[in-house]
Amino acid sequence: MAHVWPIGGGKGGSGKSFITSSLGRLSAELGKKTLIIDLDLGAANLHTLVGVPEPKKGFSDFIRKKIPLLQDTVVETPSENLYLISGAHDNFDVANLPYEQKLKTLRAIAKLDFDRILLDLGAGTSFNTLDFFLISQNGIFITTPEPTSVENVYRLIRSIYFRRIRYCFNITDFKEMETEADRQFGEGSYNKPDCLMKVIARTDPEKYLQLKNEFSAFRFKLIINQVRKHDNISLGLQMSRMVEKHLGLNMEFLGNVAYDDHVHDAICQQVSFMERYPYTKTASDLRELGKHIVESVGKQLTLHYM
């Protein structure tokens, strides 16, 4: 079974697609048969980053039933071992993927025959994005050291947490719990997953235990991108400490990726940054991340609750 890494977080432009493509290349170089899927459907551009300017087919063909099997939408890239399902030619947002289609997609991804599958999820916290995060224990969050981007990562993590809890209850019970959370912890607590969990602990200990076990199995990962000379290099460690201490979720800080103007140059020239500028700090940061990620394994999650 493939290891799936959903990649998201931060705000637009924090470097999700750049990092997805770089990690994809590294994983392929390290001998893993690697697939990257562009699910940032409104603004797909992964194909350009991996040297496939005009993909002949893509994800939309699967959704529009032109190609019945997801595996047949895969295209090769110029790099050995690296494959792509392109999101190009799509003018709808993943947020608008109807429920049935989403389930079908999630199941199809889980069945693909690759060693590693990376999902570029784009920015935002639409329900569909959250569901793509929930298919793996290995969600990767990317942020820059800017408050706005950090804020978005926290919001995304909370939303994922929340989404999983939501799946455990029917709408009436859930509403009731929200009201209870508000009553106990003050106005607005209904959208704090940690407050909801406290309510569940008392009202439904069995479900609480089940959720608790599931959450402790998550192995979220955090990457800080575009780190400049004067930025606080411990930000990543501190953020993961925050998430672990106050949300009770495991989050491992994987490392910083330095800011470098050559990234822009490489993208403009449409060449692989790591091949063109292998001696930059940014390239060596990426290689470190790559090694780490290729070795890490986490369970793929079953989707029975959706």
Place this chain on the structure above:
Amino acid sequence: MRKDFNQLNYYEMLDLQPNAVPYEIRHAYNAAMQLYQPGSLVSYSFFSEKERREILALIEKAYQTLINDQLRKEYDDELVRRGEIDAKEETAPEVKKPVSVFHISRGPTARTVFVSSDALKDRISQSQVIKDILAQSVLSGQDLKQIRTELGLTIEQIAEETKIRVNHIQSIEEGQAQNLPPAVFLKGFVKSYLKCLGLESVDELSARYMNTVSCLK
């Protein structure tokens, strides 16, 4: 899933081992204050102001307890009773060993940079809590402490900046007459403490504080 923050014991709160020495405790406290102080990039979007204040108060309490030998001993006994830590073994005083010439184990020399008075003035002018405190006719030690935590300053930082001993600052904040530094020093201490917080009209405020504590006697 881990425990809730407010259910952690003081060591867990500050990420300390139960056998931590004061130097480590101070270090952990400063690190925690950096993490949770208002305006910290790490936590600003994580908590509401109310949550932040509660957490800062807990950390303060943890630090005050662990840094004070007597309070820490009582707290440790309590933890041992609750089965959270093992009773300390009485260890014989360590025999001094020769130290390698190249291994000078001093604490970090990097001094925590004190916040500029302009930055403090900014924070003061923007904090409703501080405005409310200053609008009262009384000014207790508790109030001072609240202003200090609101500004994200540690007792250590104040001590370093004003050269007043940590335990004196603590007593000023506790405001208990019997523990206060001798009257001849007190007024001066309070003034430099207030000045260090970046407050204006220090004379008037220190008089207010002196009045407030003398009423408690």
